[in-house]
Each structure stands twice: as C-alpha cells, then as structure tokens.
Amino acid sequence: MMSGLHPLPKLVVALVWLATAILVFDLWFQIALAFTAALALILLDRVSPLKVLLLTIPFMLFGFGFLTTSLVFRQEADFALHVAEDTLVRSKGFSAGLILFFRAVACGMVSMAFALTTDPGRLVRALMAGWRLPPRVGYALFSAFELVPDLAGAANEMRLARAMRRGRPPRRLPGPGEAASLVVPLLAFAIRRAGRAAIAMEARGLAPNRARTIIDCPRLAARDAIFVAVSLSLLGLLVVLAARGWAI
Template sequence: MLGRVHPLPKLVFCLLWIAASLAIFDLRFQIGSLALAAGLLVTTERVRPATVLALAVPFALFGFGFLSTSLLFDRETGFAVQMAREQALARPDAAPGLVLFFRALACGMVSALFALTTDAGALVRALMAQARLPASIGYALLQAMHLVPDVAREAQAMRMARAMRRGRAPGRIPTPWEVGALAVPLLAYAIRRAGRAATAMEARGFRPGAPRTFLRAPPPARGDWAFCAGALGLLAAAAAACAMR
C-alpha cells in the first residue's frame, strides 16, 4: 500500500512526522508513533515482526542510556531534564529519560517505514524531476546504489576463485587476511567502474541549466497528496490532543 505512494509526498509526511516527535515531549505520543509505524510495517507491508524488532535494536541502543539512568538508578541526566524543560509541548507526568528512549524508537521506526516502502531509484528520479536535484548529483547517487552490490558480488566471486585454487570451500565470514588480500583488487574494480561511470555521465552532457528529460519519473498524483494530507491531518489531531491534555 505505502509502496505505491509517490516518494516526494511520502518524504514530506515522514519528515513532518519526525519533526512532530522531536517537538512533542509526550510519552503517549512517542509510544503511539512507534506503534503506528511498526503496525503499518507489519500489516500493510507484510514485514515480519522479528525483522521490525531487529530494525529497532540500533535505535533502542541509542536511547538505552537515558532509559537505564531513569529506571534502574532512579535519576535523570542533565540533558534529559533540560530537554523536558525547554520543550514547548512537554508533559511532566513521565520520566524524561523514558520519553527520550521512546522518541529514539519512534523516529527510527518512521525512518525505517520510509526506507522499506520507498524505491531508492524512484526517489532519486523524483528528486531530479520534481525537486530540481542536479542531474550530476542524482546520477552519481544512482551509480553508487548500483556499485555497492556489484562490489559485494565481485568480492564473493574473487573469494570463490581463490577457494577453487586452494581446493577448499570458502568460509561464511572472510578472515582478516582474506579481507586484506581482496582490498587491492576490489579497489581497482571500483576505480574502473567509477571511470566508466564518469565517462558515461560526461557523454550525457551534464551541464547546469540544460533542459533534460527523465524516464520513469511521473509527478505526484492527486491520490498521493490526498493520502499524505489525510495522514498529516491525523498527525495534527494527535499533536493537538497531546497539547490540550
């Protein structure tokens, strides 16, 4: 469902959602944002709950210091107390460290929602076609997105070739010696690919201000803006409810 929404309206909505989480220092709003983002991933995008939990681990580790200080030691850090005092929409009925912990989880899950429901190539093409992103930067990003998996496949092919020469199967995790031995060939491969990409971009005539057409970059439809407007209305209603309580 969310994968069919145009990337630009969805990007605007997710950025405003994260901004609301940063502006509203309310535990219920943070938990609601976290639950909504995780629920959308599980129900509409069919992401496994275990995958959602794995995605939340880095953000939980980021906020674990505030959580442990607040719950285990029954004290608050100076940063958490200062954030609670300076926030315009702050609720004093929850520990500041707990709010910061769930804020990190909520912002991280909203970011994961956008990343898992948006095609990176479509986003870059939309930024070039509708947001006036320079074509040189856009095509450089597209080349980087293609280069990273190609380098990984080339590294695996080199490992297989070296294993066949030695007469034994390669391990699942390369050893430090193997990583060092593959560094120079992979660097040469990346430089060769970068040179070809630079030649191709030069042949396309990436001059600033020149007229350009884009393939597979349709403008946002009315349904995309209507969906994001409805979602923003729901977000504004939740923010107003938290401010009035």
C-alpha cells in the first residue's frame, strides 16, 4: 500500500516523524514510534516480520553505543538527565541511555519504512518535477543506481576468473586479502563508468535552464492526502500522550 504512494508527501511525513523523534525526549514515545513504523511495514506492505527484525539490528547496535556511553562514562546532557527522572528506571545514566537507544531504533525504523516502500527512480523523477531537482543531479543519481549492481557483477566476474585460473571454486565470501585485491580493478571500472556517464550527460544536453519532459512522473492522488492526514494525526496523538505522561 505505501509503495504506491507519491514519494514526496511520504518523504515529508518521514522527515516530520524523524524531527519529532529527535525533539521529543520520552521513552514510551520512542517505543511507540518504532512499533508504529514496524507495524505499518508488516500490515500495509506485507513485509516479513523476520526481515524487519533483521534490518533493525544495525540500528540497535548504534543505539547500544549510546546506552553503554551513558552507563560507563556518565556524560549525558543536563536536559537528558532531567527528563530521564520521569521514567521508570531510577538510574539517570541508564534511563537517559535507554531513551537514546530507542530513539536510534525509532529513527531507523522510520527511515527503513520510507526506504523499503519507495522506488529510487520514482523518487528522483518526483524531485525533478516537483522540487526542481537539477537534471544533471538527477541523471547522476540514475547513473549511481545503475553503477552499484554493475560493481557487484564486475566483482563477481573477477572472482570467477581468478578461481578458474587457480583451478578451484571461489569462496562464498571473499577474504580480506581477496577483497583488498579487488579495490583497484573496481575503482578503475567505476572511473570508466563515470567518464561514460559524463559524456552521456553532455550528449543529452542537460543544461540547467532548459525545458524538458519527464517521463513516467508520479502524480498526486487522494490517497496521498489521506496518508499525510492520518500519519500526522497519529504523530500528534503520540506527542499529546507523551506530554500528558501517557495518562489516558
């Protein structure tokens, strides 16, 4: 469901949710925000709960750094420690670190909900049409989208060629020495592709002040307005509950 929405309203909603997660220093608010984003992915876009959990691990590790810093070094800001007095945990250092931990998870979940449900190509076309993204920047982004899978394919071909020369099958994952030996060839491959992309941009006449047609540009619909209204209303409800101390 969210995959079919217009990218720009969805981007605005994600930015508002991220800004609110940073500004509202409340433990239960961060937990509710992370849970809501995960629930939206699972129920609206049919994303596997296991996949959501696995993708959350990097954000948990990042938030764990805040938690350990609070416990070991006890160098949190005065505002964080003052707000932490209202939580269920009596230790100020642990309480502030716990809030920062769940804030990292909440911000990661909101970002992940946007990334998993937004096609990069549609986002770039919407930015070019709606927010006047320069054509040179848009074409460079399109080239980067094509370059990343090509780099992976080139690296795989190099590993296969070396394995055939050595007479044994390649390892499932390259070791440190093999990975380091692939850096220079892949860098040369990327430089060649960048040169070709620059020539193509000149050939297409991507001047900054010329009118041009954007094909397959997403258009706003009524469901986008409904999504924005529901998302911001839900966020406002969570903020009000957090301000009242979650007293219903």
